[in-house]
Amino acid sequence: MDSATSELPTHRTPLRDTAETGLKIVVVGGFGVGKTTLVRSVSEIRPLNTEEVMTQAGVGVDETDGLPAKTTTTVAFDFGRISLNDRMVLYLFGAPGQERFWFLWDRLFSGTLGAVVLVDTRRMDDSWYAIDRLEHHGTPFVVAVNRFDDNSVRYSLEEIRQALALPAHVPMVDCDARVRASGKDVLITLVNHLHDLATAKEATL
Amino acid sequence: MTPRKPVDTGDPDRLYLVTGGRSRADESFDLVTLIVSESAPTPGMQSEHARILELCEHPVAVVEIAAELGLPVTVVRILLGDLLDTGRVTARHPRAAASVASLPDSALLQEVLHGLRNL
Numbered sequence: 476m477d478s479a480t481s482e483l484p485t486h487r488t489p490l491r492d493t494a495e496t497g498l499k500i501v502v503v504g505g506f507g508v509g510k511t512t513l514v515r516s517v518s519e520i521r522p523l524n525t526e527e528v529m530t531q532a533g534v535g536v537d538e539t540d541g542l543p544a545k546t547t548t549t550v551a552f553d554f555g556r557i558s559l560n561d562r563m564v565l566y567l568f569g570a571p572g573q574e575r576f577w578f579l580w581d582r583l584f585s586g587t588l589g590a591v592v593l594v595d596t597r598r599m600d601d602s603w604y605a606i607d608r609l610e611h612h613g614t615p616f617v618v619a620v621n622r623f624d625d626n627s628v629r630y631s632l633e634e635i636r637q638a639l640a641l642p643a644h645v646p647m648v649d650c651d652a653r654v655r656a657s658g659k660d661v662l663i664t665l666v667n668h669l670h671d672l673a674t675a676k677e678a679t680l
Numbered sequence: 681m682t683p684r685k686p687v688d689t690g691d692p693d694r695l696y697l698v699t700g701g702r703s704r705a706d707e708s709f710d711l712v713t714l715i716v717s718e719s720a721p722t723p724g725m726q727s728e729h730a731r732i733l734e735l736c737e738h739p740v741a742v743v744e745i746a747a748e749l750g751l752p753v754t755v756v757r758i759l760l761g762d763l764l765d766t767g768r769v770t771a772r773h774p775r776a777a778a779s780v781a782s783l784p785d786s787a788l789l790q791e792v793l794h795g796l797r798n799l
Contacts, residue, residue: 559795
């Protein structure tokens, strides 16, 4: 093996023995928008990094020949963890939002509760594809605008909503991804939204 | 933790060595399926299997096992399949809906909200 074992943290915080249900929330956004910062601010563990080996779609791979697939690509992603109570553990995944990574999202994050699209107003182009894919999948999401520095031009949430062509039913929230209380507020905004959707759906049953 | 680029080309040879040439993972292991050891490592056991059993003395999610071992999630799923088949681990699968299109029930979400507010 390579040096992977020497990279292990000196100690890790175990989950409670009663933990039984893992839940997922995905944070998507462009490069450098603050996904890992957001995960770190609310996580009970130092964010960890892992990788998934992907075989490129549309390329024939003969799985019976015993040879390594030449088309293998490795995609890395970060995650953090929040123990919600004795039984439930929430995992937060930071996923790159660029178009070329969405095969990863499709594969890894099925079954997620919902998503946070983290937006940097200086690079809003990075957000469009993520929003389009989430809508296509029917995955509920909120948009969090990371105000991590004093932008000379400060767009209002309504201006950003228009720029992103975001429907009125999608909640938006300002945040500072570095601040725990702010990150927590983003997650609560998302789960409140999910709860509203679930309640409305249950009322029609 | 080694900083990585979002995409790099892996080393398939290393991964094939660990999994004995297998590439098909047990898809029933979600990223957040919690794994618990049911027995201690035994002498002669493959080191990755032994390491998983040590790690999972308390519940550990599949994705955390992958991060701790420095192995791709797919490879960890294959190794976990071996351990599950031989009864050395048990798996606590997520309760949330497997389909992205279907919402979990409002009672579960209420519990999540409560947990978040208490952070």
